[in-house]
Each structure stands twice: as structure tokens, then as C-alpha cells.
Amino acid sequence: MNVSRLTGPPRPLRVGGAPVPVVGRVRMYVCGITPYDVTHLGHAATYLWADLADRVLRWHGHRVTLARNVTDVDDVLYAEARRRGEQATMLATLQRASFEATMATLRVRIPDHSPTAAQSVGYVVQLAAALLERGAAYRVGGTVYARTSGAARAAGVDDARARDLAAEYRDRPDDPDKEHPLDVAVWQAGSGDEVSWPSPWGEGRPGWHAECAAMVLALFGPTVDLHCGGADLAFPHHACEAALAEAATGVHPFARAWLRAGTVHVDGAKMAKSAGNLVLVDDLLRTWSPAAVRMLCLNRPWSQAWDYTPQALDAAAAVLEDLYAAAARAGGESGAPAVSEALREDLDVPRAVQVALEEGGQAARTLVEMLALR
Ligand SMILES: [Zn+2]
Structure with a gap:
């Protein structure tokens, strides 16, 4: 991800594709x-x-x-x-x-x-x-x-x-x-x-x-x-x-x-x-931890219906463990704004998770903080 394009004036929260x-x-x-x-x-x-x-x-x-x-x-x-x-x-x-x-x-x-x-x-x-x-x-x-x-x-x-x-x-x-x-x-x-x-x-x-x-x-x-x-x-x-x-x-x-x-x-x-x-x-x-339940509910497009299965909860908990491991790494400072921008862009948690896992460090810690996953 090219984070340099994120510099510039702050953009509004987008909900359902429209800026608010x-x-x-x-x-x-x-x-x-x-x-x-x-x-x-x-x-x-x-x-x-x-x-x-x-x-x-x-x-x-x-x-x-x-x-x-x-x-x-x-x-x-x-x-x-x-x-x-x-x-x-x-x-x-x-x-x-x-x-x-x-x-x-x-x-x-x-x-x-x-x-x-x-x-x-x-x-x-x-x-x-x-x-x-x-x-x-x-x-x-x-x-x-x-x-x-x-x-x-x-x-x-x-x-x-x-x-x-x-x-x-x-x-x-x-x-x-x-x-x-x-x-x-x-x-x-x-x-x-x-x-x-x-x-x-x-x-x-x-x-x-x-x-x-x-x-x-x-x-x-x-x-x-x-x-x-x-x-x-x-x-x-x-x-x-x-x-x-x-x-x-x-x-x-x-x-x-x-x-x-x-x-x-x-x-x-x-x-x-x-x-x-x-x-x-x-x-x-x-x-399960409250963080695992939060991850289960939030790591998906917010407007779409979804099916609960115990396997989905297992998968959410696994993503959470990966995120914690990524957060323990050094670096990631340049990816942190991309995490908060992904969330401002229609609460796009899957993209924020992807960036956080790729960049690790501060980017992952930012996501843990913003999604209240501690
Ligand atoms: Zn009402």
C-alpha cells in the first residue's frame, strides 16, 4: 500500500459510499x-x-x-x-x-x-x-x-x-x-x-x-x-x-x-x-474473549447480512492472534495512517486488518486501539 497518497487535508467519514x-x-x-x-x-x-x-x-x-x-x-x-x-x-x-x-x-x-x-x-x-x-x-x-x-x-x-x-x-x-x-x-x-x-x-x-x-x-x-x-x-x-x-x-x-x-x-x-x-x-x-467477539462482528462489510458459525468465531480469534503478533513487531509507523483512513472510508475493517497485518508494529497497534481489541 502506498501510504504517501494519504497525506493532505483530512477527509470526512464515508458511510455507504457517501461522505458525511x-x-x-x-x-x-x-x-x-x-x-x-x-x-x-x-x-x-x-x-x-x-x-x-x-x-x-x-x-x-x-x-x-x-x-x-x-x-x-x-x-x-x-x-x-x-x-x-x-x-x-x-x-x-x-x-x-x-x-x-x-x-x-x-x-x-x-x-x-x-x-x-x-x-x-x-x-x-x-x-x-x-x-x-x-x-x-x-x-x-x-x-x-x-x-x-x-x-x-x-x-x-x-x-x-x-x-x-x-x-x-x-x-x-x-x-x-x-x-x-x-x-x-x-x-x-x-x-x-x-x-x-x-x-x-x-x-x-x-x-x-x-x-x-x-x-x-x-x-x-x-x-x-x-x-x-x-x-x-x-x-x-x-x-x-x-x-x-x-x-x-x-x-x-x-x-x-x-x-x-x-x-x-x-x-x-x-x-x-x-x-x-x-x-x-x-x-x-x-x-471467548470480548475482543474475539468484536473481531467476529466487525471484520466484514458492515451492511451485509452474515451467517454465524462456530468456525467463523474460530477464524476471528485466529486473526486476532495474528494481529497481536503483528503489533509486537517494531516499525509500522508509516502504515498507521492507512489503518485509520481505511476505517474512515466506510468503516472498512477488512482492509484495515490487511494493512495492519502487512505493516505490523504501530499500524497493528493503531488498529488494536481503534477497534478496542485489548
Ligand atoms: Zn428506533
Whole structure:
């Protein structure tokens, strides 16, 4: 590698091939967990990629303000609490603590802000009011729906697929009160034994997409520089979140760049509790170092789906050993900038690893530091 071509003015972080120029401060938001069960490798991969973007930006001198929310208003959480005979708030608190302990073991930086949906209900009410004011939402009984049917097109998802995904993510496309099946509830009327809060439209609770939109707007204003989450959140969650925020504020874009980490599969199937194929991070950490798990998740193109196998973890651990051996060598000073440049160029870890192994010494130590592999 010819490192001499790397001299010159600093280049911005590139995400998905596009530059995201930032001056000083960076606003980063990561869609967090629904705290109802233990952390699996699919979760960890998403948060490790967000962590790497955060580290690369800070390495290059940026002040990153990082927010990762907690989705503690959710039917899945309530259902799991009922199944266990526990209070939902207690289950959420314990699962969140367990998740955060696992993230700390994986050396994922503690976010500057960890807003929870339950604490952000007032902001969702403000969001719903703004959407109604601007004619982007309508009220049927105690429910406020937003006109988000354009979000699928904007996300490049055709109508039939959009309806399937809306149903899968419980957006109730068959709800007869909606003007359009792909509209989403910003505020959902609720009664009886459901968890609910008061609002100008009666008792109810926020919709999922509206929660994240409201949390971002409340923390960062109308625009965030880098929005992260799993690839499976692209539609409807991220598309509707952006549509709600942009309709409420009139400011485009809501997110300047999206970092959606590729889905983790097992034998070709998405890793999910419902699929019964979870690989739990805490189980892996009984045998493997946090650095090996980081290497497993990060030494690949960030946007591509991948298959977890025990052999892949063996291979990641072997690369890690090679990297440590390379780091113990002398020299490598001239290769160090190429390592940090590779990471700034679309978080290209495979290329950074290749350079670090070839150059050794300081180049390898730089990579160990930037990927938090010590
Ligand atoms: Zn979200």
C-alpha cells in the first residue's frame, strides 16, 4: 500500500459510499433494545458497529454525542412480563441492566444519553400535536394517525411488501380507521388493563416509530448526523420515523446518514427469539474473549447480512492472534495512517486488518486501539 497518497487535508467519514462531513460535533442516535430478553449476537453486532463509528469519529477529533434509546413501551415486553408473572417495569429494568453489563464487557462505550420511551411520552404528545397542526396527521377517536404512506416509496419498498412488513412489525395495516393501510399510529388509544398515559386525546400510548422520532427531536433537534440500527429496521421503523420527524419539523433530512448493520443469520435464518436460534453473547463470552467477539462482528462489510458459525468465531480469534503478533513487531509507523483512513472510508475493517497485518508494529497497534481489541 502506498501510504504517501494519504497525506493532505483530512477527509470526512464515508458511510455507504457517501461522505458525511462534520465539523466538531457529531449527533449520533442508535435504535436500542426492547428490554424483555437477554442479548443475542444480532443485537451485539448492531451496537458494535455503532460503537466503531463513534470510535472512528472520536479518533479523528470529533466530539460525538451518542444516544441509544430503550424501547420500554412495547407489546412484546408486556406479553413477556405477563408470561413470567412479573411487572413489566421490573422486567425491563433487569433486562436493561443485563444488556448494559454485556455491552460494557464488549467495551461498547456507554451512551451520553439513554432515553426511554416511557420517559419520553410527553415528547410524543408534542410530536402528535405538531403533526396534527401541520395537517400531516388525523384523529380517529382517541388515536392519532400520521399520513406515512409515502415512506415506503421513499425507502424503495413496493406496496405489497410494505403491507407485509407493516403487519409483521405490528403497524396494523388492516386497521379500518386508517385513511391508508400504511399510515401509522403516533398515539394509540388504549384502555382497560393496557399500560397507558393521559394525553389531549384521552388515555393511550405512543407508537414505536413516533417514540424514536420524538426522542431524536427532543435530544438533537430536527436533524441527526448518523442514525444507526439493525438492517431489519429500514422499513417500516426508520422510514416512518424519518417521515414523522420531517413532516413535523419541515426539516430535511432527518438523518444525514444511516448506518444499518447487516442482519446476523444462523443457517440462513435471521437470528431471532421467535426463530429459536439465538446465540447469546454471554454464552460466547464464557469461552471467548470480548475482543474475539468484536473481531467476529466487525471484520466484514458492515451492511451485509452474515451467517454465524462456530468456525467463523474460530477464524476471528485466529486473526486476532495474528494481529497481536503483528503489533509486537517494531516499525509500522508509516502504515498507521492507512489503518485509520481505511476505517474512515466506510468503516472498512477488512482492509484495515490487511494493512495492519502487512505493516505490523504501530499500524497493528493503531488498529488494536481503534477497534478496542485489548
Ligand atoms: Zn428506533
